[in-house]
Amino acid sequence: MAHAEKLSDQVKTLTLRVRQLEAALAQAKEEPVAPHSQSATAQDSVHEVSKAIGSLSIGSDGQAKYHGESAGSEVKIEQEQNGGHLEAELPAEIVQLMNAFPFGVKDCPYSKSIFEPYFPPRERTLELVNIYFTHVAWMYDPIPRDDLMSSIIDPIYSAIECADLEVIHSHRLAVFFAVLANGFLFDTHPAAVSIARQYQALGRAAVSFYSLTQEVTCATVQALFLMMRFAYNSDRRTNEERWLLTGFTVRLTQIVSYRDSEGWNLESEEVQRRRRLFWDLFTWDSWTAVVNGRSPAFLLQYTDCKFPEDTDSMMKADGETELSWHAWKFRYAVTCLAPTVQHIFSTRAPPYAAVLELDKIIRRFGVPAHLRSPYKASDSAKWSLDASTAMKQYCALCLRESNLLYIHRSYFAQAIRQDSENPLRHPYAPSVLATYRSASRLISALRGLYGLHPQMAGQVWFFWSGIYSACIVLGAFVVESPGCTLAGDTIQELDLALPFYEEGSKSCRPPNSLAILQKLCQRATVTYNTFKAGLEDTKLRNSGSPDQPDELEVLGGHKAVITHRTQSNPPSLHGDDDITKSPTSIAGAAEMLVEYFEELGNPSFAMYHAQQLESNPPQNQYYTHGASTTPYSLYQGAGQFSTGMGGNQCYHCDGNQQMVQYGPGYSLEEQHNLLNHYANMGVSSSSVSDTYNSHFMGQEHEQTQDDIWKGLQWQIG
Numbered sequence: 125m126a127h128a129e130k131l132s133d134q135v136k137t138l139t140l141r142v143r144q145l146e147a148a149l150a151q152a153k154e155e156p157v158a159p160h161s162q163s164a165t166a167q168d169s170v171h172e173v174s175k176a177i178g179s180l181s182i183g184s185d186g187q188a189k190y191h192g193e194s195a196g197s198e199v200k201i202e203q204e205q206n207g208g209h210l211e212a213e214l215p216a217e218i219v220q221l222m223n224a225f226p227f228g229v230k231d232c233p234y235s236k237s238i239f240e241p242y243f244p245p246r247e248r249t250l251e252l253v254n255i256y257f258t259h260v261a262w263m264y265d266p267i268p269r270d271d272l273m274s275s276i277i278d279p280i281y282s283a284i285e286c287a288d289l290e291v292i293h294s295h296r297l298a299v300f301f302a303v304l305a306n307g308f309l310f311d312t313h314p315a316a317v318s319i320a321r322q323y324q325a326l327g328r329a330a331v332s333f334y335s336l337t338q339e340v341t342c343a344t345v346q347a348l349f350l351m352m353r354f355a356y357n358s359d360r361r362t363n364e365e366r367w368l369l370t371g372f373t374v375r376l377t378q379i380v381s382y383r384d385s386e387g388w389n390l391e392s393e394e395v396q397r398r399r400r401l402f403w404d405l406f407t408w409d410s411w412t413a414v415v416n417g418r419s420p421a422f423l424l425q426y427t428d429c430k431f432p433e434d435t436d437s438m439m440k441a442d443g444e445t446e447l448s449w450h451a452w453k454f455r456y457a458v459t460c461l462a463p464t465v466q467h468i469f470s471t472r473a474p475p476y477a478a479v480l481e482l483d484k485i486i487r488r489f490g491v492p493a494h495l496r497s498p499y500k501a502s503d504s505a506k507w508s509l510d511a512s513t514a515m516k517q518y519c520a521l522c523l524r525e526s527n528l529l530y531i532h533r534s535y536f537a538q539a540i541r542q543d544s545e546n547p548l549r550h551p552y553a554p555s556v557l558a559t560y561r562s563a564s565r566l567i568s569a570l571r572g573l574y575g576l577h578p579q580m581a582g583q584v585w586f587f588w589s590g591i592y593s594a595c596i597v598l599g600a601f602v603v604e605s606p607g608c609t610l611a612g613d614t615i616q617e618l619d620l621a622l623p624f625y626e627e628g629s630k631s632c633r634p635p636n637s638l639a640i641l642q643k644l645c646q647r648a649t650v651t652y653n654t655f656k657a658g659l660e661d662t663k664l665r666n667s668g669s670p671d672q673p674d675e676l677e678v679l680g681g682h683k684a685v686i687t688h689r690t691q692s693n694p695p696s697l698h699g700d701d702d703i704t705k706s707p708t709s710i711a712g713a714a715e716m717l718v719e720y721f722e723e724l725g726n727p728s729f730a731m732y733h734a735q736q737l738e739s740n741p742p743q744n745q746y747y748t749h750g751a752s753t754t755p756y757s758l759y760q761g762a763g764q765f766s767t768g769m770g771g772n773q774c775y776h777c778d779g780n781q782q783m784v785q786y787g788p789g790y791s792l793e794e795q796h797n798l799l800n801h802y803a804n805m806g807v808s809s810s811s812v813s814d815t816y817n818s819h820f821m822g823q824e825h826e827q828t829q830d831d832i833w834k835g836l837q838w839q840i841g
Contacts, residue, residue, distance in 0.1 A: 236290055297333075305354050344380075349401070385398045410465050529566075602651060
């Protein structure tokens with residue numbers, strides 16, 4: 125008790141100090157600053173360290189959790205949910221092994237026969253395997269069906285028939301149990317969830333049968349990945365557990381497959397298994413990092429692992445081969461997620477031009493025709509009738525639009541805060557439009573998917589978390605800028621999105637998320653109606669209770685020490701106002717906006733009326749199809765793609781300035797030749813990060829993202 129009181133006093137002292145520092149900062153911003161010459165600014169090569177460091181929550185007993193500025197909207201309200209632990213009713217020896225997870229025991233005193241009572245009949249196992257591949261493996265597939273059957277299912281049941289389970293490595297048993305756990309999670313059995321948790325516990329016990337300091341195989345990483353997927357799908361409150369387990373699994377992956385295995389004379393099947401496992405985990409780690417606002421465990425510049433063979437590629441009617449979902453996902457992770465991660469987690473604030481450049485990279489990364497989804501909810505004919513395929517369609521859109529939302533929303537917040545009358549004339553107007561459009565597309569597309577496949581769409585809380593963030597963004601838009609020309613359309617979208625979120629997310633949303641959105645939508649409606657009536661008070665600030673999380677604060681990105689919703693003095697909202705007062709800035713904003721959307725191929729959107737930019741997604745592709753492709757030939761660090769308005773693409777090699785030109789309809793033989801060309805370029809892995817730093821960071825930046833979300837949230841309440 126004395127220790128807790130001492131920590132509580134320290135928290136109070138630190139909170140008071142934060143208030144004092146913020147007050148001093150606000151006063152300093154209001155004081156005039158001596159002008160700097162343009163030449164002096166250009167010569168200043170020292171970058172500011174970004175102050176948009178996110179938030180640190182501290183409990184009454186000193187527990188600390190950090191969430192970076194890109195943390196998703198629901199991450200911070202999820203941490204307040206307390207969940208019970210379902211004790212597995214298992215024998216003592218299995219419980220002992222389970223409690224040794226994840227490091228395992230050095231000398232296990234038991235035989236593997238302790239697991240024998242928990243093997244279902246083979247027919248039941250195959251049913252659960254089918255459920256797993258339908259509901260879980262469509263997104264991440266660390267062990268494809270053929271590999272699962274040949275290396276796990278068949279050997280295990282052969283060993284059971286021979287009463288010799290000792291010949292099966294315990295980590296393969298862990299993969300088996302983890303697959304069953306994920307399958308039971310979506311089964312219709314009345315006690316399915318309870319049984320699923322027991323199989324998850326069995327998987328942990330099987331992993332712990334050997335010490336991981338001595339025994340690590342591909343099956344080890346596969347089992348841990350499947351367990352992370354189980355935790356992801358079964359309980360949203362396991363975020364911290366998943367985060368720690370991801371880092372641990374990455375370390376094990378570095379032992380197994382961090383470098384490409386082709387030169388080690390391994391069997392081709394094993395090489396492909398390692399490549400597939402590496403890139404699935406890399407994609408998981410990168411996206412988890414963005415959503416949590418914490419840096420990733422993988423660093424792309426330290427690996428040369430090639431992409432696996434695309435055994436599920438699609439053939440179009442004209443004979444052209446398209447990448448499958450998983451192959452496309454890996455290439456998207458390298459081309460778009462990797463620079464996004466570096467952009468978000470750099471301690472040196474990038475210039476705004478870097479954001480627009482990253483935006484173009486994301487938008488111009490082509491999506492295969494079979495993975496494209498309609499933007500309008502009413503256009504249901506373009507959705508696949510197969511539920512798993514339709515999930516992949518929406519996930520491709522969700523990755524792209526959520527990615528854009530994360531990189532733009534801080535600038536969006538600054539624009540609507542500094543020019544609430546018309547943020548579309550602000551220098552950051554491209555971010556306003558990009559954020560609005562991405563939020564709208566996330567909602568509209570999921571409405572279409574849910575109308576066709578409500579059961580599966582309702583189970584993927586990743587989708588609904590995106591809808592929640594989109595609603596927060598749209599609500600903030602109206603509350604802060606009710607006079608914007610887009611405000612009326614935004615209100616209509618919110619009116620449709622709220623009941624949709626209420627209905628579709630029943631099985632997976634945090635308990636208080638709906639109340640937060642209802643409160644925000646009410647504020648937005650009242651604010652908009654008040655503005656239309658010509659009244660003065662249109663912001664309705666400080667409407668929340670100090671004991672409840674504010675619907676805008678949960679978006680994150682603000683720098684603060686949070687101790688059970690302790691409030692501090694709001695920062696100054698005037699420190700950057702000069703950016704909107706300058707006529708040159710306003711004129712430059714309009715010019716920048718037109719130029720930006722002209723480069724995207726649709727200048728009419730610059731007039732703020734066309735809300736369906738890229739209604740036909742571009743054919744331009746930053747990837748090529750085949751097994752020998754290395755990530756460096758695709759990543760900006762290996763060179764640069766330039767895309768003409770006609771669709772032709774050029775690859776510029778950094779080393780010898782060779783250029784290869786091709787159109788979107790090149791043949792499979794031409795693809796193979798290109799792949800050989802790329803594979804023989806000898807690209808240095810260090811150029812992956814060096815190119816981004818020199819191109820994005822090697823220029824004087826306009827402004828850091830300091831206090832962007834923080835200022836908006838304080839201003840609105």
